[in-house]
Amino acid sequence: MLFRFILLLGTLLFLSCSQPKHFSSEYYLYLKVDTSDKSEKYGxxxxxxxxxxxxxxxxRxxxxxxxxxxxxxVRHQGLSQVKGYYAINRNDEILFQVYPFDNGVDIVEEGLFRIVDEQGLIGFANMDGEIVIQPRYAYVDRFMDGLASFCAGCPQRTYINDKEETARKKGDEYQWEGNEIIINRKQAYGYINRSGDTVLQAVYDRAGPFVDGTAVVFKDGSAYCIDKKGNQVTxxxxxxxxxxxxWIRAYDRVKYID
Known part of the structure; x- marks a missing residue:
C-alpha cells in the first residue's frame, strides 16, 4: 500500500513538472488599445x-x-526607435529577446520559439517563459516534425537594432541570386532534437525542414530526401x-560561393 502511494505521488510530481502551466483567467492580462490620439497606443x-x-x-x-x-x-532607452522584440511575463518583467521573423516575432512551432542572446546566438524557449535550449547556434531553424536544422559555419549576427534601422533583421534564410540558390561552401547543416541534442551531424550543404518524417537536403551537388536517421529515402x-x-527541383538551380 505504501509503495503504491509513493508511486502515485511520484507520478503526480512528474506530471506537474512536465505539463504546461495553466493559470486561471483572473490572472491573465488583456490587451487594451487607446485610439484617442493620431497613433494607437497599447497597454x-x-x-x-x-x-x-x-x-x-x-x-508594438x-x-x-x-x-x-x-x-x-522594446524601444532604445530614451528614444522612440525600436531596438528589438522581447518576451515579458505578467509582472511586466523582460525575460529574453525573441528572434525576429517576417517583420515580427518568431513563429511558435511545436510549443517552442527562438530566442537570442547579446552575442546573437540563438536558442529556444517555451510558452511558459522557460529557456529549453540555451542560445548557442549562429543560426538554427524552427522545429518541424520534432527536429530543427542548424548551421555550422554561419556568421553570428546582432539582433539589437541600430537607432536608425527598422526592427527586422534577416537570419540565414535561403539566399537567392536570380533563380539560383546560393550555397556557401564554408557552411554545413545538421539537425537537433527538442532537447538540443545533435541527431544528424552538420554534413549537408543545405537542410530543409522535416515534413511527414522526411526532409530535403543538398549534398555534393545533388538533392535528395532523408529520414530522421539520415537514410536516403524515396x-x-x-x-x-x-x-x-x-522542393527537390528547386535545388537544380544552385550556385556555390566560397
Whole structure:
C-alpha cells in the first residue's frame, strides 16, 4: 500500500513538472488599445479592467492575452526607435529577446520559439517563459516534425537594432541570386532534437525542414530526401502526403560561393 502511494505521488510530481502551466483567467492580462490620439497606443489590463502595463510603454505588441508570457517591441532607452522584440511575463518583467521573423516575432512551432542572446546566438524557449535550449547556434531553424536544422559555419549576427534601422533583421534564410540558390561552401547543416541534442551531424550543404518524417537536403551537388536517421529515402504519396516534389527541383538551380 505504501509503495503504491509513493508511486502515485511520484507520478503526480512528474506530471506537474512536465505539463504546461495553466493559470486561471483572473490572472491573465488583456490587451487594451487607446485610439484617442493620431497613433494607437497599447497597454494591458487585468481581469478587473485595471491597467497594469501603461499605454504607450511598448510601441508594438504581438499578444492579445498574456497568460504566461507576451511578445512586445522594446524601444532604445530614451528614444522612440525600436531596438528589438522581447518576451515579458505578467509582472511586466523582460525575460529574453525573441528572434525576429517576417517583420515580427518568431513563429511558435511545436510549443517552442527562438530566442537570442547579446552575442546573437540563438536558442529556444517555451510558452511558459522557460529557456529549453540555451542560445548557442549562429543560426538554427524552427522545429518541424520534432527536429530543427542548424548551421555550422554561419556568421553570428546582432539582433539589437541600430537607432536608425527598422526592427527586422534577416537570419540565414535561403539566399537567392536570380533563380539560383546560393550555397556557401564554408557552411554545413545538421539537425537537433527538442532537447538540443545533435541527431544528424552538420554534413549537408543545405537542410530543409522535416515534413511527414522526411526532409530535403543538398549534398555534393545533388538533392535528395532523408529520414530522421539520415537514410536516403524515396517519398511515397501514401506515407508522405505533404511532400512537394518542387522542393527537390528547386535545388537544380544552385550556385556555390566560397
Amino acid at each position: 494591458y489590463a487585468d481581469s478587473k479592467g485595471k491597467i497594469v502595463i501603461p499605454f504607450g510603454k511598448y510601441p 505588441v504581438f499578444t492579445d492575452t498574456i497568460k504566461t508570457i507576451g511578445f512586445v517591441a 517519398p511515397d504519396i501514401q506515407k508522405h502526403p505533404s511532400f512537394n516534389p518542387n
